[in-house]
Each structure stands twice: as structure tokens, then as C-alpha cells.
Amino acid sequence: MPALSPAEHGIYDRHPVPAWIPAFAGMTTLRYLVARAIKSPVSIFYCLLQADITESLFLFLRILRFFAAMSPVNTKKPDILKRVLTISLLLLFLLLVAMLLGILMGSTPGGFKEAIQSLFGTRETGSMMDTIIWRIRFPRILLATLVGAALSLGGLVFQALLRNPLAEPYILGISSGSGIGAIFGILMGFSRFPGVGAMAFAGSMVTLLLLLVMSSGQTMIKKDSLLLSGVMVNAFCGALIMFLISITQDSRLHNIIFWLLGDLSMTDMGHVGILAVTIVPCFILLFWLSNSMNLLLMGKEMAQTMGVNIKVVTAILLIVTSFMVSATVSHCGPVGFVGLVMPHLLRLVFGPDHRVLVPACVLGGGTYMVLCDLLARTLPEQGEMPAGVITALIGAPLFIILLKRTGR
Amino acid sequence: MNTVIDTKKLSHSYGDVLVLKDLSLSIQKGDFFIIIGPNGSGKTTLMKVISGIEKSGKGRLEILGRPMRKYTRKTLARAISFVPQMVPVDFPFTVTELVLMGRSPHLGTLGLEQEKDIQIARQAMAFTGVEGLAHRKIDQLSGGERQRVFIARAICQEPQIMLLDEPTASLDLAHQVRVMDLMERLKQERGITIVMVSHDVNLAAMYGDRLLLLKEGQIVSMGLPEEVLTHNTLEEAYGCNLLVDESPLGKFQRVTLVPGKCIDSGMKKTDLK
Ligand SMILES: Nc1ncnc2c1ncn2[C@@H]1O[C@H](COP(=O)(O)OP(=O)(O)OP(=O)(O)O)[C@@H](O)[C@H]1O
Ligand SMILES: [Mg+2]
Numbered sequence: 001m002p003a004l005s006p007a008e009h010g011i012y013d014r015h016p017v018p019a020w021i022p023a024f025a026g027m028t029t030l031r032y033l034v035a036r037a038i039k040s041p042v043s044i045f046y047c048l049l050q051a052d053i054t055e056s057l058f059l060f061l062r063i064l065r066f067f068a069a070m071s072p073v074n075t076k077k078p079d080i081l082k083r084v085l086t087i088s089l090l091l092l093f094l095l096l097v098a099m100l101l102g103i104l105m106g107s108t109p110g111g112f113k114e115a116i117q118s119l120f121g122t123r124e125t126g127s128m129m130d131t132i133i134w135r136i137r138f139p140r141i142l143l144a145t146l147v148g149a150a151l152s153l154g155g156l157v158f159q160a161l162l163r164n165p166l167a168e169p170y171i172l173g174i175s176s177g178s179g180i181g182a183i184f185g186i187l188m189g190f191s192r193f194p195g196v197g198a199m200a201f202a203g204s205m206v207t208l209l210l211l212l213v214m215s216s217g218q219t220m221i222k223k224d225s226l227l228l229s230g231v232m233v234n235a236f237c238g239a240l241i242m243f244l245i246s247i248t249q250d251s252r253l254h255n256i257i258f259w260l261l262g263d264l265s266m267t268d269m270g271h272v273g274i275l276a277v278t279i280v281p282c283f284i285l286l287f288w289l290s291n292s293m294n295l296l297l298m299g300k301e302m303a304q305t306m307g308v309n310i311k312v313v314t315a316i317l318l319i320v321t322s323f324m325v326s327a328t329v330s331h332c333g334p335v336g337f338v339g340l341v342m343p344h345l346l347r348l349v350f351g352p353d354h355r356v357l358v359p360a361c362v363l364g365g366g367t368y369m370v371l372c373d374l375l376a377r378t379l380p381e382q383g384e385m386p387a388g389v390i391t392a393l394i395g396a397p398l399f400i401i402l403l404k405r406t407g408r
Numbered sequence: 409m410n411t412v413i414d415t416k417k418l419s420h421s422y423g424d425v426l427v428l429k430d431l432s433l434s435i436q437k438g439d440f441f442i443i444i445g446p447n448g449s450g451k452t453t454l455m456k457v458i459s460g461i462e463k464s465g466k467g468r469l470e471i472l473g474r475p476m477r478k479y480t481r482k483t484l485a486r487a488i489s490f491v492p493q494m495v496p497v498d499f500p501f502t503v504t505e506l507v508l509m510g511r512s513p514h515l516g517t518l519g520l521e522q523e524k525d526i527q528i529a530r531q532a533m534a535f536t537g538v539e540g541l542a543h544r545k546i547d548q549l550s551g552g553e554r555q556r557v558f559i560a561r562a563i564c565q566e567p568q569i570m571l572l573d574e575p576t577a578s579l580d581l582a583h584q585v586r587v588m589d590l591m592e593r594l595k596q597e598r599g600i601t602i603v604m605v606s607h608d609v610n611l612a613a614m615y616g617d618r619l620l621l622l623k624e625g626q627i628v629s630m631g632l633p634e635e636v637l638t639h640n641t642l643e644e645a646y647g648c649n650l651l652v653d654e655s656p657l658g659k660f661q662r663v664t665l666v667p668g669k670c671i672d673s674g675m676k677k678t679d680l681k
Contacts, residue, residue: 080520163498291519295512297499301461301492306565307485307513352499355518 084356091363095145098370102141103133106377135268141370142272143264144387147332148342148369150279150324152361153286155339157321160293160354161314164226165344166402169325170336172226173233177207178326179260179334180237183244186255197278200330204322207233259333264373264387267331275331282324283362289313290354297352335369335388337395342368344402410437411473412569412601413458418467420450420457427453429625430467435618437568440595441603442612444636445622446646451605452493454622455571458603459490472568485513489562493573495554500545503557507533510564532564536590551578559587563594570594572604576611584608588615613637613661621645637661 104115118129151169158167169175181203185196214229245256292313295303300310328335342365343357350356372390379385413435420428427450435441443451456462457469460476469476472487479487489510501509510532511525521529533539536556541549546557555575562570572591576584588611594600606612612619612633619636621628623645629636639652642663655662 163496165498288517291512291517294501294519295509297501298509299492299496301456302490302495304461304481305459305485305488305490306509307482309481351505352501353505 080353080355084359087350087356088359088363091360091367095363095367095370098367098374099141099145102144102370102374103137105374106132106137139267139269139272140264140373142269143267143275143332144369144373145366146272146275146279147264147328147335148338148365148367148372149283149362150328150365151335151338152342152365152368153283153339153358154321154325156343156354156357156361157286157293157317158339159343160296161317162226163297163299166227166340166399168337168339169321170334170339171234171399172207172211172230173237174204174207174211174322174325175329175334175336176234176237176241177210178204178322178329180240180244181206181326182259182330183241183256185330186252186259187244187248189252197327197330200326201323204326204329205319207237208318208322264332265384271331275327278327279324282320283358285316285320287355287358289317290358293317293354293358294352333386333388336392337399338365338369338372338391340402341391341395341398344398411435412437412471413603414468414470414473416468418457418464418469420453420462420464420466422453427625428457428464431625431627433620433627433630435601435603437601438595438599439601440591440615440617441601441620442616442618443603443605443620443622444607444609444612445620445628449622450625451622452573453625455490455573455603455605459488459571460484461490482513485565485567487567488569488571489565489567491555491558491562491570491572491575493577495558497546497554500547502542503533503538503544503546503549504529504542506546506557507538507560507564510561513565528566529560529564532560535563535594536560537586552580552583555579555587556583559590567600569601569603572602574605574607576606576608584611591615609637609642609663610655610660613655613663614657634661637663 103119106115114127114129115133118127118133154174155168158169158172159165161167178200181199181201182196184203185199188195188199190196190199211226211229211233214225214232241260245253248256292303292308295306295308296310296313298306304310342361346357346360346364350360369387369391372394373387376387376390377384379390411434413433415434416432418428418431419426431454443454445451453462457464458471460479460481464476471479471484476484507529508521508525509519511521511528512519515521515525530539533542536559538553538556538560541553541557546554549557555578559572559575562572570591575587579587591602591604592615595602616633618631619633620630621636621641628645629641637652639650642650642652649666651664651666653662653664654660
């Protein structure tokens with residue numbers, strides 16, 4: 001049989017470069033030239049950012065369409081690594097844009113221009129804006145990125161492992177479980193790391209075990225019983241948290257309540273660094289297991305006959321994910337529904353291959369959380385609200401839609 | 409070495425319930441081996457034990473001359489592929505992606521497929537006639553199409569032994585024959601040993617080189633189709649009146665059901681045991 005290349009045979013159709021890419025590049029260059037003709041480097045940047053809303057919406061839709069064209073429905077390049085890299089780079093770009101927005105915008109009035117000047121060093125250092133940007137906003141944005149990445153990835157892994165599209169650390173009660181652990185840690189006067197973190201991990205492992213025992217029928221983890229168990233675990237943990245709060249009288253109460261709000265504002269570079277060191281290895285480990293997750297989608301028995309060591313893989317996935325989730329919970333409290341929204345959106349756009357979805361969830365989840373946090377900081381007229389409010393406002397309706405769809 | 413699957417006094421139980429009792433059988437390389445037997449007789453369980461899904465407690469089991477415990481999941485997956493009775497498909501993989509997953513045991517942990525693997529997947533899809541569905545999503549296929557996709561996936565795994573659990577159960581007449589012919593071709597062209605569970609004794613008579621009739625986890629009869637498919641053996645195993653004669657095609661047995669003549673008391677007797 002003559003060796004046709006895959007493209008010739010039509011297993012993989014190659015996609016032409018969409019026409020809007022050169023068009024948009026041209027438009028941007030033109031804009032840049034105009035801006036340069038007018039003013040200073042700062043204004044160039046400002047000008048590039050100030051693309052009007054219709055244009056950016058158009059761009060966003062085109063980007064999504066471009067991604068969708070690369071999804072396995074219409075397939076694609078033969079090299080999976082190339083595909084992973086392309087998608088990662090695109091999402092990384094989105095993440096950087098979101099981070100930049102997050103740094104430049106905030107509740108400080110009229111600070112946008114100042115922020116740009118401060119960011120690009122065209123202003124004397126040591127100003128108030130400098131402090132706000134580097135001491136407050138920057139660590140906060142990094143924290144949001146890490147938290148969003150870890151929680152989306154957590155959702156992705158649970159959905160694959162439990163073969164349930166509604167699984168998510170928060171909905172399953174794992175977040176609240178590690179929350180209980182963390183509160184115990186705070187009450188015992190531990191420091192945030194490693195004391196509270198370790199307690200949070202212990203709490204999440206206990207709830208996970210409880211959940212698996214409660215929801216396991218004979219051999220199979222059923223969809224409804226899993227969700228119901230999660231609801232019960234959540235209710236129980238909620239009551240326990242209330243109990244702990246009501247018997248606490250001193251200054252630790254303040255700590256707990258602040259933390260409970262699912263809030264990203266209390267952080268500094270030290271904490272962010274610790275969190276990064278603990279969860280970035282988890283990302284790598286999970287990517288390494290991503291093909292096993294693909295095989296797991298066909299059921300445990302099939303995966304076994306295709307060479308997956310189910311016991312080892314399941315154990316690693318459960319432990320690593322709980323570890324990752326409890327690390328984020330111990331830093332910023334339970335933030336809900338992130339693990340539901342991002343995996344579903346990304347799966348819709350890129351298809352179900354986990355080798356693509358794991359890096360996409362890390363980058364896309366980070367982007368999503370940074371944007372949610374930005375909304376939380378800028379929406380209220382005065383002060384700010386916890387980012388958990390925004391993620392719940394977006395995520396809970398989606399949960400209901402998904403629930404209705406899987407019910408059919 | 410021509411024995412690819414060899415068992416001695418193999419038993420298996422779920423909890424306290426003994427489902428396979430002291431099975432001793434050997435399957436030769438290049439055989440089309442078909443397992444028949446009433447519901448609940450342990451056919452699926454036997455397949456699961458051979459494919460390593462269930463670990464058997466007692467007895468000896470050797471695959472390709474090596475004892476089962478010497479295999480890792482991956483090395484076993486290179487020797488045996490399995491098409492189960494039902495595969496859940498909740499996630500929208502395309503046919504190509506799914507067939508390509510069959511390459512996993514030959515690849516690293518990340519399963520990064522090369523040009524060669526894509527070739528193999530393409531050939532497997534052509535073999536089962538699903539190349540036209542390459543871009544379709546697996547959850548949008550009919551039962552018969554899906555069955556052929558999963559067979560393509562199993563072929564893509566390039567095993568020496570292929571296990572199939574009732575692959576013809578949800579297929580129309582033409583597709584039943586097509587799948588059986590496919591297996592025959594796999595056996596002849598690639599020397600793959602086929603082990604299949606089937607409820608269709610007539611297909612078994614036509615295609616099987618050797619048959620195994622199981623009942624309550626024990627061997628009722630094993631051997632050539634004309635040795636196994638006799639009137640007395642079948643009636644005893646199924647508890648049901650049957651006619652066995654020669655098919656109009658000649659050289660095969662033909663089994664015909666007789667309506668309204670099930671021996672109910674026979675069924676009850678075995679249930680009580
Ligand atoms: N996971 C399990 N746990 C406990 N008992 C089981 C399990 N799987 C099967 N059994 C029991 O083992 C016996 C054999 O089941 P098996 O699935 O092997 O039968 P089978 O011959 O494949 O039947 P069928 O023709 O209906 O597919 C049955 O009595 C069944 O109830
Ligand atoms: Mg069966």
C-alpha cells in the first residue's frame with residue numbers, strides 16, 4: 001500500500017491560515033504608526049489598548065472561531081505537541097492581556113494613566129501608584145492566576161475521574177472540607193504555611209474519602225449520588241464552620257471571616273511564591289497523566305486493557321488534585337464554580353483531549369480568575385467584593401444549565 | 409509454542425459467589441475460538457479474567473507462555489485487546505481520536521502519536537469500513553457504527569489476541585456477517601487469535617474453529633463445532649427444546665428454536681442449586 005501522508009488521505013485536513021490574521025495585523029500596525037506619529041511611547045501603548053469595544057468583540061469572536069476551527073471536529077495537524085503548543089501560546093497571550101488589564105485597572109480613582117506611567121517607569125519611583133501596583137495589585141493578580149489555574153484543573157480532573165460533567169471541587173464539598181481543616185488550623189494558631197495548609201489538605205482528604213464511601217454503590221460511582229453526597233458534605237461543613245465561628249470570640253474571628261469570603265486581597269509576594277512552588281509541580285504531574293485521563297473516559301475496564309494502571313493513576317490524580325485545591329483554599333478560602341466554567345468552555349472549543357485541556361485549563365483558568373477578580377475590584381462603587389461572588393454569579397447558572405442537559 | 413492462552417483449574421469469585429469453577433482450557437494460535445452459554449454462565453467474567461481486568465484468585469493462567477502476574481498493564485495491553493459488551497461514550501471524541509487511542513500501549517505515557525501510528529489507525533479504520541466516519545463524533549454514531557469503531561480501536565492496538573464480548577449483539581443481519589467476516593480476515597491475514605463470546609450458535613457453528621460451551625462457570629463441552637453443537641448437549645445446557653440438523657449450506661450444524669417448548673422445570677432446578 002503506498003504511504004499516503006495523513007493529510008493527503010484526509011484523516012487530517014490542513015487548515016489554511018484564516019484571512020483575518022493578516023488583516024488584523026495590518027490594522028494594528030496602522031494604528032501603531034498613527035499613534036507614533038502623534039506622541040510618546042506611553043501613548044502608543046495606550047492607543048493600542050484603547051481599541052473600541054466593537055473591535056475587540058469582533059476580535060474575540062474571531063479568535064474563538066479560529067480555536068474552534070482547530071478543534072478535533074475539523075482536525076488538524078498530525079502533531080499533537082504542535083497543537084498543544086499553539087493553543088498554549090494563544091491562551092498565554094490572553095492571560096498576559098488579562099494580567100495587564102488587572103494591573104492597570106483598580107478601585108483607585110483616575111489611576112489608569114498614572115498606572116501606565118508607573119508600569120513603564122516613566123515616573124519617579126516610590127510614588128503611591130508604584131506601591132499600589134507592585135505591592136497590592138501584582139501579587140493579587142499572580143494569586144488569582146494560580147488559584148484560577150488550580151481550580152479549573154481540579155474541576156477537569158474530577159470530571160474525568162468520576163466521569164461526571166458536574167464534578168467540581170466546590171460542588172463536591174472538597175473545598176469546604178479543606179476549609180474546615182484550615183479553620184481548625186487558624187484556631188490552633190498555626191501560621192498560614194505550612195500549618196494551615198497542611199490542615200486544609202487533611203480536611204480535603206477526609207471529605208474526599210467520605211464522599212467516595214458515601215457515593216459508591218457496589219462498584220460504580222453514580223452521578224446523582226455523587227452530587228447529593230456533595231450537597232450533604234457542603235451543608236455539614238457549612239454548619240460546622242458556623243459552629244466554629246460562634247464559639248470563637250477573639251481576634252482570630254476576624255481572620256476566619258475574611259478568609260471565608262473567598263477573597264484574594266490578603267496576599268503578598270511571599271505567599272504567592274509559596275503557593276506557586278507547591279502547585280506548579282502539580283500542573284506538570286497532571287499534564288504527564290493527561291493521556292491516561294483520556295483513556296479513563298472510556299471507563300476503568302477499557303482503560304485497564306489499554307495499559308493504564310488504574311489504581312496508581314486514580315490515586316495520584318485524587319491526591320494531587322486535593323493537594324492542589326487545598327493549597328489554594330488555604331490561601332484564599334473556597335472560591336466556587338471555577339472548575340465548572342472553564343473546563344466546559346475549553347472542552348467546547350478545543351474538544352475533549354486532555355493533553356490539550358490540561359495546559360488550556362491552567363492558562364484559561366488563570367485568565368478567567370484574573371478577569372473575575374478585576375470585576376470584583378471595579379464593579380462596586382466603593383470598596384470591593386470577594387472574587388468568589390463573581391465566580392458564583394457566573395458559575396451557578398451554568399451549573400443548572402448543565403444539570404438540565406445531563407438529565408436528558 | 410502454539411498455545412496462546414492456557415489455563416489450569418482457573419477459578420474466579422465475586423465476593424463469596426464462585427462464578428468460574430476450575431476451568432482448564434487452552435487456545436491455540438490463530439484459532440477462532442467462540443464461547444457460548446446461557447446468561448450468567450460466566451462468559452464475560454472469563455473474558456475479564458483473561459484480559460486482566462479481574463484478577464483471578466485460584467488456578468494458573470498463562471498468556472503467550474508467560475504467567476499472568478509477570479505482565480504489567482502495558483505489556484499485557486500489547487498482547488491482548490478487548491472489545492467489551494458495552495462501552496460508555498459520554499465525551500465527544502472523534503472516531504479518529506478514539507481509534508488512535510488504541511496506540512497508547514505502544515507509546516509513552518503522554519501517548520504522543522507519530523506518523524506511523526496514524527498510518528496504523530487509518531488502516532484499522534479502513535479495515536472495519538469506518539474511514540468515512542473519521543471526523544464524526546463517537547457519541548453521534550449508531551450502535552453498529554460504534555461497534556465497528558471499537559473493533560478498529562482494538563485492531564489499532566496490534567494485539568496477538570483479540571477478545572470480543574458479544575460484538576454482534578446489536579447489529580443487523582448484514583453487519584453481523586460483516587463483523588464475523590472481518591474477524592475471519594484478521595485471523596487469516598494477520599494470524600491474530602480471536603476469542604469471542606456470542607449468543608448466536610449458528611454464527612458460532614459457521615465461523616468458530618473451536619467452541620466452548622459454559623454453564624454455571626463450568627465447561628459443558630469444548631471442541632469442534634460439530635462436537636459441541638449436538639442436540640443433547642445444547643438441550644442440557646440451555647434447558648430448551650431445539651432442533652439440530654445440517655445447514656442448507658452443508659458442512660455446518662444448524663440450530664433451530666422450537667417455540668413454546670422451554671423446559672421451565674429445568675431452569676428452576678438449576679436456579680435452586
Ligand atoms: N461485578 C460483579 N459482582 C458480582 N457478581 C457479578 C459481577 N459481574 C457478574 N457477576 C455475576 O457473575 C455471574 C456471571 O456473570 P457474567 O457476566 O460472566 O455472565 P455472562 O455469561 O457474561 O452472561 P450474559 O450472557 O448475560 O452476558 C452472574 O451470576 C453475575 O450475576
Ligand atoms: Mg456477558
